[in-house]
Amino acid sequence: MSLRRILCIAAHPDDIEFTVAGSVAGWTSEGREITFCLATTGSAGTNEHTPSSEGLIPIRERESREAARILGVQDVIFLGHQDGVVEPTIALRRDLTRVIRRCRPDVVVCGDPTVRYYGNQYLNHPDHRAVASAALDAVFPSSETRAIFPELLTEGLEPHKVKEVWITGAIPPDAWIDIGDTLGRSARRSRRTSRRWARASGSTISWGWAVRDGKHAGVKHAEAFRRMVLWDGP
Numbered sequence: 570m571s572l573r574r575i576l577c578i579a580a581h582p583d584d585i586e587f588t589v590a591g592s593v594a595g596w597t598s599e600g601r602e603i604t605f606c607l608a609t610t611g612s613a614g615t616n617e618h619t620p621s622s623e624g625l626i627p628i629r630e631r632e633s634r635e636a637a638r639i640l641g642v643q644d645v646i647f648l649g650h651q652d653g654v655v656e657p658t659i660a661l662r663r664d665l666t667r668v669i670r671r672c673r674p675d676v677v678v679c680g681d682p683t684v685r686y687y688g689n690q691y692l693n694h695p696d697h698r699a700v701a702s703a704a705l706d707a708v709f710p711s712s713e714t715r716a717i718f719p720e721l722l723t724e725g726l727e728p729h730k731v732k733e734v735w736i737t738g739a740i741p742p743d744a745w746i747d748i749g750d751t752l753g754r755s756a757r758r759s760r761r762t763s764r765r766w767a768r769a770s771g772s773t774i775s776w777g778w779a780v781r782d783g784k785h786a787g788v789k790h791a792e793a794f795r796r797m798v799l800w801d802g803p
């Protein structure tokens with residue numbers, strides 16, 4: 570099977586569920602190996618726990634593992650950066666490069682760092698942009714270049730060349746995955762701490778996205794990507 574290993578990188582614990590859960594469920598049922606990498610703790614995901622959001626972190630982590638399990642994903646990596654104030658620093662890029670060299674994925678899935686807003690109602694979260702930016706920089710040139718982050722070599726992490734990048738939320742997308750079969754397995758329902766928000770907007774929004782993207786793909790429900798083929802090797 571080509572493109573067997575897929576690494577999904579996101580800023581927040583629930584980002585993957587809202588963007589690529591249907592595709593992930595399809596990939597795991599095809600026998601692909603999926604890893605989730607979540608850059609932040611998710612501690613700023615709700616105002617209900619402020620000013621002390623510490624108690625939220627283990628809840629988020631537990632939910633993320635449960636959501637991953639429902640989608641057939643065993644491997645969830647938490648980088649533990651502070652939610653809400655992420656910047657595309659060299660430290661973050663190094664963390665993501667380390668994850669890429671460890672997982673050695675054929676495909677990296679991440680957000681679009683160039684999108685500042687969607688339509689007239691949604692400002693893209695700065696964490697989404699920061700993590701997506703660092704992720705793309707980690708894919709190229711950091712993960713494949715020996716001289717970048719030599720400290721990773723001392724950890725035994727040799728360079729790795731990612732074959733494809735699938736960018737979610739890209740404007741415009743150019744690839745679509747039909748998620749009609751897998752939509753019912755979406756892990757959104759398991760996320761208790763964002764349930765109120767999901768009830769108010771999330772489920773409607775993500776369902777609307779799937780319908781909108783499905784129209785482009787000529788199917789009922791789809792998830793949209795910009796697909797970049799960096800290397801067509803073995």
Ligand SMILES: [Zn+2]
Nearest residue numbers: 580581584694
């Ligand atoms: Zn998010």
